Amino acid sequence: MNRMFVLGGVFACASALAASSAQPADTVLVHGRIVTLDAKSTVVEVLAIRDGRIVAVGAFAKVKSLIAKETRVAQGRGKELEDDKTLTQLLPMGFGDSMLRFSGIGENVAWGVYNNDDPGEASREQLYRICQWATSRGLALNIHWHNDKSAGVVLDVFERVNREYPIAKLCWTLAHLEDASEPTLKRMKTLGVGWALQDAGYFEGESQLKEKGAEAMKRLPRINSALYIGVHVGAGTDAHRVASYNPWVALRWMLDGKTVGGAALRGPEETPIRENAQRMYTQGSAWFAFAEKERGSLEVGKLADLAVLSKDYFKVPAEEIGEIEAVMTVVGGRGVYEGVKR
Numbered sequence: 001m002n003r004m005f006v007l008g009g010v011f012a013c014a015s016a017l018a019a020s021s022a023q024p025a026d027t028v029l030v031h032g033r034i035v036t037l038d039a040k041s042t043v044v045e046v047l048a049i050r051d052g053r054i055v056a057v058g059a060f061a062k063v064k065s066l067i068a069k070e071t072r073v074a075q076g077r078g079k080e081l082e083d084d085k086t087l088t089q090l091l092p093m094g095f096g097d098s099m100l101r102f103s104g105i106g107e108n109v110a111w112g113v114y115n116n117d118d119p120g121e122a123s124r125e126q127l128y129r130i131c132q133w134a135t136s137r138g139l140a141l142n143i144h145w146h147n148d149k150s151a152g153v154v155l156d157v158f159e160r161v162n163r164e165y166p167i168a169k170l171c172w173t174l175a176h177l178e179d180a181s182e183p184t185l186k187r188m189k190t191l192g193v194g195w196a197l198q199d200a201g202y203f204e205g206e207s208q209l210k211e212k213g214a215e216a217m218k219r220l221p222r223i224n225s226a227l228y229i230g231v232h233v234g235a236g237t238d239a240h241r242v243a244s245y246n247p248w249v250a251l252r253w254m255l256d257g258k259t260v261g262g263a264a265l266r267g268p269e270e271t272p273i274r275e276n277a278q279r280m281y282t283q284g285s286a287w288f289a290f291a292e293k294e295r296g297s298l299e300v301g302k303l304a305d306l307a308v309l310s311k312d313y314f315k316v317p318a319e320e321i322g323e324i325e326a327v328m329t330v331v332g333g334r335g336v337y338e339g340v341k342r
Contacts (some may be wrong), residue, residue, distance in 0.1 A: 005094060024068030025050045026333055027304075030060060030259035035314055037279055037297040049304040052332035103289055105134060106142025107175065117150035128157045135165040140288070142173040144195060151184045158191055168192025171288055176200065176238070178221050179212065185222065185229050194288055197221060197280065199250040201266070203243055205259030207273060218267035223254065227276060234285035235277070251277055251313070252321040274314055304333040 003339070025048035034057065036042040043219065046063045048056040056063045067073060108114045109130050112123025119127075134141045143154050151264075154174065161167060172178075175196040188195060201208060201221065209217050226233050235254065239245035252258075254277045257266030286296030295303050308328040313321060329337035 002053050017026060020091070023050065023055075025055055025063075025066040025071050027072045027074065029061065029074045030069050033312070034298070036284060037275070040298055041275060047298060049333040052117025052304055053335070054298055054300055054304050057298065069149070086312070088253050101289070104142065104171070105130075106140070106173070107142070107144045109143070113153065115300045116148065117147055117153070119153060124153065124157060127154070128160060131157055131161045132282045134163060135167060135170065138170065138175070138274075140171045140290070142175055142288075144176060145174050146176050146178065148179045148181045148184050149176065149225065151180070155193075158193060160186075162191055171232075171290060173234075178208070179216075180222055180226070182222065182225055182229070184310055185226050185231050189229050189231050192232075194234060195226055196234050196236060196288065197226075198238035199205075199221070199243065199253045200238065201257075202249065202253040202260055205265050206261060208329055209263070209265060214265070217265040219270050220266065222270050223272050223280075224270050224276075227272065232281045232287045233285060234278040236285070247281060248313075248324040249322040251281065252318060254280075256319065278313065296313070304330060306330050316334070 026184075027045045027049040029049075030045070032047070034044045034047055034056070036044060044057050046056070046058060046061065047054060047059045048066045049062050050066075056066055110123060110127045113119045113127050116123070145151060145154055151174070158167065158172065168191065171194060172192070172196040173196050176198060177184070177195065178200050180195065185195070187193075205217070208220070208295055212220070223233070235247075235250060237243050237245055237247060237250045254272060255274060256264065257271060262288065283292065283296035286292050286294070293302070295312045296303055298304075298306060307326045307330070310325045310327050311320065312322070313324060316324075325339065326337065327339050328335060
């Protein structure tokens with residue numbers, strides 16, 4: 001088991017804090033560049049795991065007391081770290097209490113409003129009744145919606161339900177909505193509704209350009225505006241039906257605004273910095289699963305669910321981000337995948 005943690009590279013991840021107890025760790029990752037996603041974005045060098053959770057992060061001097069004879073120590077291989085400078089990243093991930101968890105309903109809950117910018121009153125009432133039902137059971141709700149011009153249809157229903165039963169803690173979401181406007185985002189923020197953002201513009205950017213024009217596309221999607229307003233944003237890919245599952249392709253698109261055909265459409269005003277893009281994929285998505293206290297960053301007490309990556313997401317040129325691959329996957333502190341070493 002020790003071998004799967006020895007990669008001849010540098011570890012990078014998302015977390016921080018100090019040792020939580022003097023009990024020995026099961027596994028300790030050392031000699032790393034651990035890029036944190038805590039409130040201060042701290043960078044540390046050591047991460048310790050016990051019973052599937054993170055028990056310490058920080059400097060080696062603060063964590064070494066947790067290393068016992070039975071502890072697995074994962075580390076770089078001396079000079080190889082200096083020569084290769086091949087940094088990897090531990091990306092927070094996970095699926096809740098087990099490998100899969102049901103938390104709500106979504107995508108298409110009422111045919112009458114699905115891909116329909118002007119549904120009739122009966123269809124709107126049906127959506128309202130379904131939303132009422134979801135609130136009565138404390139369920140999350142994810143609604144597929146593409147066009148900002150008609151987003152008021154679903155937000156009107158959400159606001160109606162919210163007057164009867166507050167929905168902010170239910171993690172309700174609008175998915176897609178590539179052209180979300182600032183007024184729409186502000187309504188979502190007021191309600192506590194999140195935005196599930198995918199990389200549709202990577203595959204459909206040219207067709208969107210023809211429809212909306214170059215000037216409008218410079219500000220779509222309004223990623224930075226949403227973050228500034230305070231909307232919960234979780235990044236994804238909308239795979240497998242209409243897009244690639246690859247999160248690194250999506251992250252590259254978020255950062256350079258280029259389509260699969262190479263057209264650069266989004267301007268700097270709505271292009272996030274790398275840290276914020278990663279937060280949308282980790283902490284942002286954890287919110288949608290009611291799991292902010294369990295995952296989204298690698299902090300003491302959270303699940304030791306992470307992936308070791310082939311390149312340092314924070315340092316490689318943006319055009320190489322889409323080439324990043326998982327070298328190893330860890331779930332609950334246990335290595336469950338190790339790729340072919342290159």
